[in-house]
Amino acid sequence: MANISVLGAGSWGTALAVLLCKNGHKVTLWSYRNDQTEELRRTHKNESKLPGVLLPEKLIYTSSIEEAATGKDLIVFAVPSKATRKTALNFKPFIHNQKIITVAKGIEEDTLMLQGEILEDVFKDEATVGVLSGPSHAEEVVLLQPTVVVIGSKDRNLCVFAQELFMNDSFRVYISPDIRGIEIGGSLKNVIALAAGMADGLGFGDNAKAALITRGIKEISNLAIAMGASSETLAGLSGIGDLIVTCESRHSRNRRAGVLIGQGMKMQEAMDKVAMIVEGVYSAKAAKALGEKYGIELPIIEEVNRILFCDADPRESVLSLMKRDKKSEISAPDWD
Template identity: 45%
Template sequence: MKKVCVLGTGSWGTALALSLAKNKFEVFMWTRRKEQADYINKNRENTEYLPGAKFPENLNVTDNIDEAIKDSEIIVIAVPSQSVREICSKLKGKLNSNQILVNVAKGLEKGSGKRLSEVCKEELPNSKYVMLSGPSHAEEVAKELPTTIVVSSESIESAQTVQDAFMSPSLRVYTNPDLIGVELGGALKNIVAFGAGICDGLGYGDNTKAALMTRGITEISRLGIAMGAKVITFTGLSGIGDLIVTCTSMHSRNRRAGILIGKGYSLEETLKEIKMVVEGITATEVAHDVAKKLGIDMPITNAIYGVLHEGLEPSEAINRLMTRNKKNEVEHIGL
């Protein structure tokens, strides 16, 4: 039985570990907390992040990262985006040339504005890197509901290896060579999903959400093209696909956080209520800064940034978006 490991025991990392275990891999998950490892190994369930999903015998948890990565053909990095550099740093000098890193975090690094593949390459320049993204809630993947995801890498061989590892009757995996586009689609859709939640919290309807999602994918494409992505990627699983699932589901912590903000909660109260990392909040700040440096117009991102960091009332943010100067729909997309 081939060995793989998942670094991180959040809901998404757990769901992916379960999927790999069902595909007959020996799977080790790594956690920083020994008490969590002991609890999950004893109870055979991650009740903190993915209750109800029972662990099979070939899935175990350790707090020893060296034990987790030793002899693992695939190393899945399943931590929040702002922790990716730290985890990669822990792996320095410990990987062999055949091991493949699979990052599943969706975000941009705060401060540098770098994509996570760039972060990993800085810390582990000789590693094989694959990004896994797409419309996929952990809760549904764990229940084996039909799901499609996408993997991308500068190495087609690495991408295909990861594709084969995760493919199952309930999890269909595509490859896409546009690593920049796949990364940015996954990171930037969280901003729009946060905005969709704000609209829900304000009591707006389907028309509003459709407008936000449509103009949101335009913003994502505009910034993505400026950063080197291919526009067609944003019509696929890591673009429109991920946008739809994140903007419309209560599984989405970005949307749930936005709903609370729309209802008048403070950012501190919102994070306390959600209890997990809300990637869209950091992504808004980073994308706002990157767009400014590149001279890219992102009115939705700017409006959400105003709500989060400048005291702008959510209803006034919507009003400002609606009363902007008239535009041609397809101008300035980069097509």
């Protein structure tokens, strides 16, 4: 039995805490809000995030940073990506020789760092860092529906250790050293999911969605490979796998926000209506900056940025994607 803390009592943090608890571990779920911790402790439910789910009796709740950080075999960062650095800085005084896994998805706007890089930046040599990613909606994981993810870290021992803790008959875990590829796939799929939602909101059909998914993974792959990732990762669970689920699923908040924008709402209105952090909006800007930094063309991501931040009309953006220069699908065509 391992002693594990999960930071962030949102949908994903709570679902993973339930999973780890069911796997027989001692699990502490930390929330930055005292009132949320008290409610969880009192009701054994996280009704606003996972309606109808009864949380295990053994789950421990706290808002104390010291309690959540001390003596843990593993700490899971499940706060929204925008809160990762701040949370890490608050935990820093208590983190020594610690194994950490982040499950958040997003790129920091001003530094262009991925989640694992932020944790390494804050904790330096005091932590070994990994990521967990893949097609995994919290709502399905708590219902023990078959889910397959990947854990990545430069440290093989951390991968194997975390794989052992998370894996069970309904939750299968692969491991990989390609943390960068995993994180780029996980972050940029939210931007493409916004576009897929916009296509739905505009009333387009399956053809448009399939085109966005396939050309979207091409963009993500081009950028990720330029940043040193493996193409296999982008063809894997955290790449095409997560992109498909996010572009298709009714659970995806990024897709939902995209639908509202496609139907005519402005970005802020759509975010307010979804009432959750729409990480794709922040990752869109960062992705565009990364494309410029690495000299990679990202046409769909460019158009999403124009819609979100320059008031472009989604219908015009579709037209401008359709009217791009004629191209070959293969980068080095060989007609012989």
